[in-house]
Amino acid sequence: MRSPAELTEAFRAHGLKITPQRQLLFRLMHGNECHPTAEALFQTASEQMPGISLRTVYQTLNDLATMGELRSLDLGTGAVRFDPNTDDHHHVVCDHCNEIRDVYVSGSDALSISGLDGFAVSNTSILFNGLCPRCTAVSE
Amino acid sequence: MRSPAELTEAFRAHGLKITPQRQLLFRLMHGNECHPTAEALFQTASEQMPGISLRTVYQTLNDLATMGELRSLDLGTGAVRFDPNTDDHHHVVCDHCNEIRDVYVSGSDALSISGLDGFAVSNTSILFNGLCPRCTAVSE
DNA sequence: CTGCGAATCTGCACACTTTGAAGATTGGCA
DNA sequence: TGCCAATCTTCAAAGTGTGCAGATTCGCAG
Ligand SMILES: [Mn+2]
Ligand SMILES: [Mn+2]
Ligand SMILES: [Zn+2]
Ligand SMILES: [Zn+2]
Numbered sequence: 001m002r003s004p005a006e007l008t009e010a011f012r013a014h015g016l017k018i019t020p021q022r023q024l025l026f027r028l029m030h031g032n033e034c035h036p037t038a039e040a041l042f043q044t045a046s047e048q049m050p051g052i053s054l055r056t057v058y059q060t061l062n063d064l065a066t067m068g069e070l071r072s073l074d075l076g077t078g079a080v081r082f083d084p085n086t087d088d089h090h091h092v093v094c095d096h097c098n099e100i101r102d103v104y105v106s107g108s109d110a111l112s113i114s115g116l117d118g119f120a121v122s123n124t125s126i127l128f129n130g131l132c133p134r135c136t137a138v139s140e
Numbered sequence: 141m142r143s144p145a146e147l148t149e150a151f152r153a154h155g156l157k158i159t160p161q162r163q164l165l166f167r168l169m170h171g172n173e174c175h176p177t178a179e180a181l182f183q184t185a186s187e188q189m190p191g192i193s194l195r196t197v198y199q200t201l202n203d204l205a206t207m208g209e210l211r212s213l214d215l216g217t218g219a220v221r222f223d224p225n226t227d228d229h230h231h232v233v234c235d236h237c238n239e240i241r242d243v244y245v246s247g248s249d250a251l252s253i254s255g256l257d258g259f260a261v262s263n264t265s266i267l268f269n270g271l272c273p274r275c276t277a278v279s280e
Numbered sequence: 281c282t283g284c285g286a287a288t289c290t291g292c293a294c295a296c297t298t299t300g301a302a303g304a305t306t307g308g309c310a
Numbered sequence: 311t312g313c314c315a316a317t318c319t320t321c322a323a324a325g326t327g328t329g330c331a332g333a334t335t336c337g338c339a340g
Contacts, residue, residue: 015316016316016317017315017316017317019316019317019318021317021318022317051319052318052319053318053319053320054319055318055319055320055321056317056318056319059317059318
């Protein structure tokens with residue numbers, strides 16, 4: 001996802017309005033590495049802008065995802081998560097505390113895969129589940 | 141997942157009761173390759189047993205999943221899907237009609253992965269998205 | 281073959297996430 | 311400055327899944 005300044009330019013270029021709500025979300029998402037849910041962003045946003053609505057958070061995040069500025073991820077944690085990192089990468093989820101980290105995988109072209117016959121695959125995602133370092137330490 | 145007869149035995153052995161509802165679901169799931177949702181199974185079950193409740197379908201499927209007789213899958217299609225195939229395998233989902241097929245992947249030990257440091261990974265799932273043969277044909 | 285009691289089933293309420301729709305507000309331009 | 315389409319807020323509702331209470335029934339003891 002581009003910087004708040006660049007996004008502001010891009011929005012203007014597309015004839016979209018620059019509202020304080022959008023600018024706030026640009027800032028909150030830029031460089032955000034914690035893969036927040038809309039609800040989590042709403043909480044944070046509400047501190048800086050009391051009265052902002054959850055609906056607007058959803059709307060803006062979905063718009064940004066449609067524009068390709070961020071990815072929306074269903075990692076099986078109940079709510080969709082939003083990721084400004086649009087690199088080709090994957091994720092690992094802690095089954096205990098839901099912490100999420102980026103995972104980079106290479107060499108996947110060496111996999112031998114059967115069952116995709118006839119399918120036009122447009123996306124491949126690898127999801128790792130387990131316990132994060134903290135939760136591993138606690139539970140032993 | 142084992143056969144309805146074997147499951148009946150296993151249930152008895154665990155002190156669980158054999159009810160017509162459970163037996164019906166044993167039959168509906170055995171060898172079922174379409175990865176149905178609880179709601180879909182409820183529809184089918186209702187034809188053969190009018191009055192069966194959706195709650196019981198959920199309950200029974202979850203019990204079977206807990207026993208390891210079937211896997212519950214979140215493939216991002218909105219509702220959890222149930223799979224009597226407990227082999228180590230993955231899935232491809234058609235983004236247009238939601239058809240799901242099994243995918244077998246080997247050679248994943250040759251992948252080079254970074255970002256899992258400290259995580260105790262207990263499960264890895266690969267999800268392919270795209271268009272099934274039928275939907276590919278239609279949309280061209 | 282009964283009858284009992286614990287397990288199960290049903291029906292309903294509710295939590296949670298996300299979206300639809302209508303009316304109020306406002307950014308951007310004339 | 312004023313207009314108006316775009317945006318925001320608010321509220322209702324769809325869709326999935328679970329908790330709970332009371333009705334039913336399976337499995338066994340007598
Ligand atoms: Mn990420
Ligand atoms: Mn499968
Ligand atoms: Zn953790
Ligand atoms: Zn299809």
